[in-house]
Amino acid sequence: MKHTISACRAAANRALMAGSPEYFSWSAEARERFRAAPGREARCRMEQVLLKQVLGIKCSVAQASDVWDELTLDQLNEINPADLLTKGIGEDYVYLNESMDEDASLLDFDTLFDYDYDDFLFQEEWRHRELKSYTSPGYFPLYQPRWIRLVMDDELVYGNLFSTAGYVISRVAEAGDRRLNELIPSSYVEGPDHGKQEDGGVVWDYQLDADGLEPQLEELRRRWWRYQQGAEQDLQRELADAPPKAYLLYDQSPIPDEINVNFVIHNETAMRSVRWRTFQADLGAIEGNKADIEALIRREEKTSLKFIDEQHENIRKNYVPPDISP
Secondary structure (H helix, E strand, O other), X not given: OOOOHHHHXXXXXXXHHHHOOOHHHOOHXXXXXXXXXXXXXXXXXXXXXXXXXXXXXXXXXXXXXXXXXXXOHHHHHHHHHHHHHOOOEOOOOEEEOOOOOOOOOHHHOOEHHHHHHHHHHHHHHHHHHHOOOOOOOOOOOOOOOEEEEEEEOOEEEEEEEEEHHHHHHHHHHHHHHHHHHHHOOOEEEEOOOOOOEEOOEEOOOEEEEOOOOHHHHHHHHHHHHHHHHHHHHHHHHHHOOOOOOEEEEEEOOOOOOOOEEXXXXXXXXXXXXXXXXXXXXXXXXXXXXXHHHHHHHHHHHHHHHHHHHHHHHHHHHHOOOOOOOO
């Protein structure tokens, strides 16, 4: 059953007042700042109210966070629209489903680029410190997809933020994986240790079965994975100087009445032109033709499948599996 945003507003307002009784006496800016970063105690008070108002679950403030963590998927789908109204920012109540420091919020970043580049610098610092011989490819927009929630047409939408290159290669990867399975059919079967008790837990042991061609399949997968990484970076470079574009591409959700949208951002220029607080309006100003994305997918898929076929033939004729015998 669909739960419209307007139908959840009363419950959300009660929760916001539980977070701070003065909430509705504040300016719009102060209310938005509170929603973005209320602090742990206020968040727990709001969760307690939402649990009772939306799901009929009674608990103490101290219990609210733990109770929330144990909700079923159906319960989360029911409570999330009201929850978004206590978290989201801007015209569309955008909420970025990513970890942040407790004293930080999405309001600290004006545009999509501001957040993404800041996170890139943070990740780069870790990679250079922890990964030996790491060589940076440089900044590419949305090198890692982001999850967001927002309000569209009075409904909660679960969104994925992709770069155009990332989205195209993710679609190509699906076609490539199917080709791999056509060339070397495989499945995962239970290994001899699956289900055994060990150190207070249960062993998860599934092993690849490719009818004796497991080493060849693993090698083909390895080459295919490396190809995808290079193809995405090449496409990022190709699109870097193109006009700013954005695309809204709907996904069919396996969950009834759940709305999933892929927000595909073409390049850095587009990232700089889309602000979190005016997300949909800014996307609409640069929205491109979806046929352009499909054309890119067809082009990259043709090249990728040719690569897989060539690598499979090379492995079939020349690859010698490593000797792993004791």
